[in-house]
Amino acid sequence: MMRVTSHPVLGEMKEIEWVNITVNGKPMKAKKGEMILAALLAEGIIVNRYTTKKQEPRGLFCGIGQCTDCMMVVNGIPNVRTCITPVEEGMTVEVQDGLGKWRGDK
């Protein structure tokens, strides 16, 4: 767990309201309203996608939607920047391979 629950300046974290998401096929809890990337990071998941040509792992780099390193397939939609997209109850999140596939694509 990497959540900063108590902090010398920010104080104790308020009681967390949880939502359920599915990450790479496995159920996971996320804090309501938080960014997908933050939820994954809290669980120690740091690879968001693999590059197209060399299959290199990529993860959090800018954290504010500028660099696209954190793109994943969310609810079947590829290229979603997870650092600026909040979790929702029932969301499915998958590590993206290359440019990703749309749900239903072969």
Next chain:
Amino acid sequence: MKQCEMLVIGGGPAGLSAAIEAAEAGVQVVIIDANEKAGGQLFKQIHKFFGSSMHRAGTRGIDIGEELLQKCKDLNVEIWLNSLVIGVYDNNVVAVDVKKSLTEHELVKVQTKKIVIATGASENAVKFPGWTLPGVMGAGAAQTMANFHRVLPGKKVLMIGSGNVGLIVSYQLMQAGAEIVGIVEAQPNINGYAVHASKLTREGIPIYTGYTIIEAKGKERVNQAVIGKVNPDWSIVEGSEITLDVDTITIGAGLKPLIGMAYMGGCKLINDRFLGGWAPCHNYNMETTTKNIYVAGDASGVEEANTAIEEGKLCGVSIAESLGYLDSTKAEELKKAIWNRLAGLREGAHGTERTGAKQKQLEEYTKAMEG
């Protein structure tokens, strides 16, 4: 088409302050911000600012942020969130991509009389073997995670760069529970303010001056950093390499103004390293070489939250005056006071270069308008 009197691109300290100042005089303002919450970088700045009390020393960025948002609310400033300005066109038309959900976006055009570009800055990257590995990230990214989302991006951190961002973020990551393995600075001296540096050295955190990062090692995540001493020609001193066990490398290598919108608006730009790179020229009123387009904050040259606030206020006053909401005597009085405060903020060890660069920006504006 949606109409407004003043449209502010970016709701950080600069944009919010511009909006407040203008709205107080009676201008109808719309702020457009790409994020879920306005405030820009302020909500990551959990430490107290310093300077004189006039400059909000002793107040934390997060508290200043809340205060500015409350003022906007009280003044009925309209704020569009999750909305990205994607274009600035002729006749003061601005195109906005409004994100409604994962799949739904709406493109909205707004016709305005005045535009304020307060888009802030983006972080510079440093490239070295392994820099794309997960675990290598911007210092701002780590700060956003720890202070805003309250998730620690890693447990053993090496910071690249000893400027104020590098120092402050190192301290904040430590407050959030991470171990700072060290700070690497290629220059022979620490770059940021001594007060920030001493907070870290007191905790026994080594600051490797005269060192650079050579390589990040790891497969799915960085697990080692190799650093080494630099020669004057930037080659590595043989045998000086040190390998550190880390799970995170954060890069605090400075910021550059986000100038895309100024570029689209046809504003003349100048390049100065003390501004962080390319930035639009502007006049005493913060108006760029394109009439009715103003600029404030990091977008006009990277500085600090305090200067961003003052520059924003300048835009607000100038626009209120230009639209007839403030008489020129009153406006002049306010502008003078703001410029005096800005001069105060640009004093001191790191201020002289910035003052010089800001002066050049004003001069280049005059040259461009005469030429």
